[in-house]
Amino acid sequence: MNEIIFKTEGLAKTFNRRKIFKDISFELKENSSLAITGKNGSGKSTLLKILSGILSPTRGSIEMNIGGKIIRHDSYFKKLGLVSPYLQLYDEFTGQENLELFRDIRGIEATDNYIEDLLKLFKLWERRDDFVRTYSSGMKQRLKYAFALLHNPSILLLDEPRSNLDAEGIETVYKIMEEQKKRGILIVATNDSEDIEHCEQLIDLNKQETSGK
Numbered sequence: 415m416n417e418i419i420f421k422t423e424g425l426a427k428t429f430n431r432r433k434i435f436k437d438i439s440f441e442l443k444e445n446s447s448l449a450i451t452g453k454n455g456s457g458k459s460t461l462l463k464i465l466s467g468i469l470s471p472t473r474g475s476i477e478m479n480i481g482g483k484i485i486r487h488d489s490y491f492k493k494l495g496l497v498s499p500y501l502q503l504y505d506e507f508t509g510q511e512n513l514e515l516f517r518d519i520r521g522i523e524a525t526d527n528y529i530e531d532l533l534k535l536f537k538l539w540e541r542r543d544d545f546v547r548t549y550s551s552g553m554k555q556r557l558k559y560a561f562a563l564l565h566n567p568s569i570l571l572l573d574e575p576r577s578n579l580d581a582e583g584i585e586t587v588y589k590i591m592e593e594q595k596k597r598g599i600l601i602v603a604t605n606d607s608e609d610i611e612h613c614e615q616l617i618d619l620n621k622q623e624t625s626g627k
């Protein structure tokens with residue numbers, strides 16, 4: 415297996431002079447997992463967006479190194495998968511088309527068989543030909559997981575992993591979290607104690623000192 419290192423140093427984010435967090439530093443290697451907790455508005459989703467390369471930090475740095483190669487920020491999306499309430503799906507396409515489109519746009523090497531496996535794993539196979547706009551919120555969340563796993567990411571980032579899922583969906587998510595830890599790195603933004611139990615390390619954003627310089 416390729417060695418994976420994902421580390422940050424002194425990450426800080428300020429929105430319109432409002433300090434959200436400062437000085438987030440961690441170092442993760444393959445087979446490790448991190449939970450990020452904190453009150454509503456403490457910056458969990460913001461931090462995950464920064465880690466995914468969607469947002470820039472105000473200060474600090476991120477390094478992703480896979481198999482001895484530094485990955486450029488604009489290529490992070492090739493190596494990581496994200497499940498987040500902020501992700502948009504294409505409403506006017508079917509679930510299956512969404513995955514195929516994403517694969518083709520991104521140039522991901524995912525076979526039709528693998529897409530079928532993911533749709534079955536997330537219990538969307540029967541509804542694969544329906545437009546996403548007709549999906550329930552839990553079905554949309556399941557489709558986001560299929561997206562995130564399409565390219566077997568080295569790093570999987572989950573923002574509120576259980577959102578809208580039923581007991582069976584949550585069980586599948588925990589299975590995936592365990593598999594991700596065997597394969598790479600798992601980062602979860604959550605306040606749910608059961609989610610946190612699946613992670614070895616913890617950062618509580620409310621314990622970050624945000625006052626001062």
Ligand SMILES: Nc1ncnc2c1ncn2[C@@H]1O[C@H](COP(=O)(O)OP(=O)(O)OP(=O)(O)O)[C@@H](O)[C@H]1O
Binds near residue numbers: 453456459
């Ligand atoms: N684009 C933006 N412009 C200005 N402020 C923002 C923006 N995005 C987020 N914020 C602010 O940043 C802070 C952190 O928001 P964030 O969504 O990261 O928190 P969170 O910990 O994920 O909260 P929750 O538990 O409710 O999901 C909040 O005060 C929010 O209002």
Ligand SMILES: [Mg+2]
Binds near residue numbers: 458459573
């Ligand atoms: Mg959030």
